[in-house]
Amino acid sequence: MPRVVVFDEFGGPDVMHVVEEPVVEPAAGEVRVRIEAFAVNPLDQMMRSGASPAPVPLPHARLGVEGTGVVDALGPEVTEVALGDPVILTAIPDASVRGSYAEYTTLPASRVVARPAGLGITEAAAIWVAYSTAYGALVEKARMRPGDHVLITAASGGVGRAAMQIANQIGAVPIAVTRHTAKRDELLSAGAAAVVAVDDKGFVEAVRHHTGGTGADIVLDVVMGPGQLDLLKAARPGGTLVAAGFLDPRPTPFPSGPPLTIFSYRSFEHTLDAVVVKRMAAFMNAGVRLGALRPAIDTVFALDDVVEAHRHLENGPRAGRKIVVTP
Incomplete structure (x- = not known):
């Protein structure tokens, strides 16, 4: 049996x-x-x-x-x-x-x-899990477009790696966030256009440097917790933050700083929607065929x-x- x-x-x-x-x-x-x-x-x-x-x-x-x-x-x-x-x-x-x-x-x-x-x-x-989560958060929720600077937390994780590949497939600019600068070369090889470390006192300034002084258009936060305040400061006014995870169990402070559009995202929001799943599948098929998603x-x-x-x-x-x- x-x-x-x-x-x-x-x-x-x-x-x-x-x-x-x-x-x-x-x-x-x-x-x-x-x-x-x-x-x-x-x-x-x-x-x-x-x-x-x-x-x-x-x-x-x-x-x-x-x-x-x-x-x-x-x-x-x-x-x-x-x-x-x-x-x-x-x-x-x-x-x-x-x-x-x-x-x-x-x-x-x-x-x-x-x-x-x-x-x-x-x-x-x-x-499916990592790539549909990253796609749903960035494309369906945040409406990521070519040229957008996208700040990606936990970039060395499964969703983070998928998010970098998806951003590159669309023509956006993925900026990887990591706790350790030692991961810089690995993240660049995985698709990051730039890498910034949260343990760096110049985190916000580094993000602005890599975005031409404007700040990130989109922030994908799969960590949450107190560190989100720095992410908000690194976003441009009018940008978008998508909270799609909870790796940090500590409380997340109430958002403050520049005016942003903030979404909370869970993957089942879209993976139970047949219309969105059809778009996800088409995007993944194209990405695999082109060698962009792996x-x-x-x-x-x-x-x-x-x-x-x-x-x-x-x-x-x-x-x-x-x-x-x-x-």
């Missing part, structure tokens, strides 16, 4: 175990996907440990919000995909029930898109080693490179 990763209590990586379950037939409007690879995300760690903001029912909870595979079965009334189609999973809002940490899963046919040609299986497993892979584990994959996740940052598991 097919294998699936489940956990019956909250805790460390060891609470996960692999079990066998009968294959499930897709309901009306659903497809069954044979999973070829899935990525390990921080949200998975939060769900497993009990830190998820959304409730996770126990026992026998599942994990996994992204992955790639082949359509294995069609439910009634499905016409938009066919048997054997290679696809990417775009949203699994009930990941605790039918997450991608498995050999098979079922989900609505509207929640899969065609896998971009030229993208390897491990890369396809790791592209996720970086850190380590690939087998399904039986999923506990080790989570231990590796907890060991620390991987410069935006994703951990992937192949059933």
